[in-house]
Amino acid sequence: MWCQRLAWLLRGRPGSTGHRWPWLPRGPGPILAVPARCHPTAPASPCCAWQLHRDHLELRYGSTVMRLDFVWLRDHCRSASCYNAKTNQRSLDTASVDLAIQPQAVRVDETTLFLTWPDGHVTRYGLEWLARNSYEGQKQQVMHPRILWNAEIYQQAQVPSIDCRSFLETDEGLKEFLQSFLLYGIAFVENVTPTKEDTETLAKRISIIRETIYGRMWYFTSDFSRGDTAYTKLALDRHTDTTYFQEPCGIQVFHCLKHEGTGGRTLLVDGFHAAERVLRQAPEHFELLAKVPLKHEYVENVGGCHNHMIGVGPVLNVYPWNNELYLIR
Template sequence: MFFCPPLEVLYSGTCMRFDYVWLRDHCRSASCYNAKTNQRSLDTASVELDIKPAQVRADDTTLYLTWPDGHMTRYGLQWLTQNSYEGQKQQLVQPRILWNEKIYKEANVSSVNFLDFLETNEGLREFLQNFLLYGIAFVDNVPATREDTERVAKRISHIRETIYGKMWDLTSDFSRGDTAYTKLALDRHTDTTYFQEPCGMQLFHCLRHEGTGGRTLVVDGFYAADQVRQHHPEDFELLSNVPLKHEYIENVSASQNHMVGIGPVLNVYPWNKELYMIRYNNYDRSVINTVPYNVVRSWYSAHRILTNELRRPENELWVKLKPGKVMFVDNWRVLHGRESFTGYRQICGCYLSRDDVLNTSRLLGLKA
């Protein structure tokens, strides 16, 4: 281990650099941090920006800093490694398995039984692990009712109420001003791109279908985006830097809405370049007026490359939803669509709060 001003620490093969104001601000002593509430007590604005410790020393496991006022800060070196910028650059916020049709089918991901899901933490944990890794997960043998579908949803999270209400029924009656409320095919897309924060998770349960067609399409948007990153890095960069507007204007019977959401197609964490959200919906993309004219054609080219990846047949997974089988989709990752259908078809579903889904996952010991 080695350190020098401002402070450079080499530990377990990781070379870390710390500003002294950061080290003072993150002190975990009883006067600076409330261990019962896991909240900071120190007034960060009271720390001098040019603060320097009067003394620095370390042993095999701990770094000790004594500040000019006599206050002592202790850091475990393992904690520093995990929480340093250099350490975070080497870590994924959420581990995932990227997939196309072949990869997903060969993984033989199992569905979770309804009662196991509702009544045991083991069943819930297995389901959430599948969801976190693949972005889709299934619960089988669910009674084909709106009420039981709602029970399944609430097992994981609070239902996110939107302009569509809490639980919604999707039929082809065009009761809402959206193509989803028809019998037409829907190309792959993510939902609620016109929200400032698109809904994080949604579920679908086919309660009834008297007709043909209507298979559901799911595509791992992160797999497609990763192909773009590998083979066309400049296009990946463009799609992650150019903000676009998405818009939903509705004027049908009692539903009057005008929603606008702004953000790039690909969203990445700046410190490790990990992709965390894809916002892709050609139906709801608004007028492109946030891009200078000399960038427009490059953006269209990059968008075309991503679209071609998303539309590769080998990347498509087709699922026939039937009564009793509930499908959950990570709306920040997995695109969904459907083929056209005939007859009466009723889909029940809702949106869930992403924060609550991840909270439940962490409480069950999963990395999320």
């Protein structure tokens, strides 16, 4: 969600995507270009056209127009000498790449971009890979497809709860849980033994458990000595948790172990649905909430608990390359 598309000056002469580009000029003038037209090379291949500039290659593949800087293309080379495919880590020293580097030869066929560098090294990129991993390709991708909901939408969806045994013992049960969680942001597991230990076993099935100032697993009960409304019998209205962490919790697991008396209902709200409405009805307010950092604090100074935590960040956190919302403080 960041990287706005730049306006490029297109200068050059037409050519064919199958032609090898000759030695490029070293003078101050712009690097001349190749195809201004699309020449599909196979019936199933997306249309491809490309044009060279002084410091980047402009590549159109299907509906995606990409600006690929030469430094980026050299640095991301996936050859055996530049990239360890077993560890998915770069072997090339980025600092060794000349910031003014230019390819000496460029060729594109129906599936692959080939670049020959001044030292003779050849870099190959699949066009599909470039379309997925370029900044422009990232702008078109949604990181996490989701269903935004209110009470009516969620009730109509009739999202099933997962039985604890299926969740713990089968991949299908875990998959069903994760699908609900990723789509709706909430998911339910039924028939969990009401103990802290069994709750911890369930949580570990999802992910590692994060250490916090409260511990890894902790109890909530009516105990105002903690100096926190969450430990009282008072109702808690809509709110977000751990906003004062540098990185707020991504998943929280709640399990009612024992309940006596009346009340205790859980209120759940889809903050992403609310944010989407703000974006549609008052985009300037959405921008304000997404850009202005706020200081979030938690102060606990009761008994043996002395904590003062501060987290700084906007209420709405969005990916800068496509403005997709990913976190609400």
